[in-house]
Amino acid sequence: MNLQQIIDHLELKPLTNTQDFSQIEPSTGYTADLLSCVMAGAKSHCIWVTLQAHMNIIAVAALLDMSAIIITEGAHPDEATISKANAQSIPLLTSNRSSFEIVGELWSLGLRSG
C-alpha cells in the first residue's frame, strides 16, 4: 500500500511540498511520543504516528530513514519544522483524530509491524 492511498483513506492533510506519494511504500508502522523509544523501536521506511510536533521529530525521522510522519490530535508543527521536513524529504501529514484511531485505521488497511 502506498502513501497516497493512506492519505486518501485516512483523510490526512500533507503539510510538506507536494510530491508523488504513490511512489512511497511504508514498510510498517510505529507509534510513540518519547523520541528515545522511537529511536530504539522504529524501523527504516516506517510510518510514524505521534502527537509530537516540534522540530526534533524531523531529525529522528531522517536518522531512521522513515517514509512519513503522521501528527495526530490536530497538533500543528511550526514553519521551521515544515521547512526542515521539506529539506530532508520527510512527508509530514496531520490529522485531528487520535493516535489510537489512526493506528487502528493503518492496521485495518493492512499495515503490520515489520
Add this chain to the structure above:
Amino acid sequence: MDFSSQSVDAIEAAAGKISRVEELVYVLRVSEVMTRDIKVLSPSMSMSIVLELLRQEHISGAPVILNADLIGVVSLEDLIRALLVNDLGAPVGKYMTTKIITARASDPVVEALKVFTKNNIGRLPVVDEYGKLVGIITKGDVTLGILNALQKDFQREEVRRYRASHLFEDIVSDRSSLILRYNIKKDDFTRGGNASSNIKRALVRLGANHQIARRCGIAIYEAEMNLIIHTTKGGIIRVEIEPHKITMRAVDEGPGIVDIELAKQAGYSTATDEVREKGFGAGMGLFNINRCVDKMTLESEPGKGTRLEMKIYLQPEESVGETGYHFGENSK
C-alpha cells in the same frame, strides 16, 4: 599586470585537456567508436540505387559486398562520375573503387586518424582479423566516440567526488583517520539532531554501509540530546572515522552523573517535566547507545563533567573507504 604566470597556467590547463584527448585516441579502439549498422551495396545494383541510398541515409559512400567479401567502395565522387556521363543505369561494379583502404577493428583510433590524414579521406570500412566487414568509421564517429569517453570520465569523477569513499585509499599513511567535531549548546533543542544527521550523511558519503551509518546516527543523536538536555554549558562531540573503527566521544564540563550504573538503566531519567513534554528524557538514551555501539565507556564525576566514549568496530567487509563503492550502492 602579470600575464606571464596566468598564460602559463592556461597553457598547462589546455595541455592537460589536449593530452586526455590524445590519450583517448590511443586508448579507444576502432571497434568502440565505429558505426555497426551499415548500409552495403552489391556490385550488380545500379548506380541509381546508390544515388537513392546516399540521399536517404545522408551518407557519402558505402562498401560493396560480394559473397560476404568486401570488394570495393562507392563514394560520392564515383556517383558524380556516373552522373556526368548520364550512366546511372550502370552497375555499381563499373564505378566503384576497388583499391580499398580499411581500418582494423582492434586497432587504436589513432591508426584510423592517420589513414584519414594521409589519404585525405573521411570514411573507412572496418574489418575484423579475418578481413570480414564489421563496420564503418568516419571522422564524425571518432569525435563522437571521444566526446562519449570524456563524458564517462566526467561522470566517474562526479560519482567519485560525491562518494568521497576514496579518501582513505588516496591518503597513504600508517594510520589515517578523519575527525569531525561539533559544538553542542545547552538547551538548543531546535538544532538537536543536526550533528547526528550530518555525521550519518558523512559516513554514507565515505562509503559506510547504511546499517553502520544508522547505528552511529542513533548513538550520536542520544549523546547529542544528552548534552542539550543535561549539561550546564553544552559540550563537544568528536567522531573519529578510521577504515576499521569509528570512535565517538561526547565530552562536557558538568554537572556530572551521580550514579553511573543507575543512569545506564532503561527508564531512569533526571529530565525535567518540561523536557519530558517534548518527548525527551525517557531515560532511554544511554540504553539506546549501548545497544547501537560495540563498546561504551562512561566516566563521570559530579562537579567536573562527563566523558562518554562509543566505539563501533567494522568488519573487513564493512570497512569505510576500502570497499567504498560496494557499500555506497547498498544504501537505501
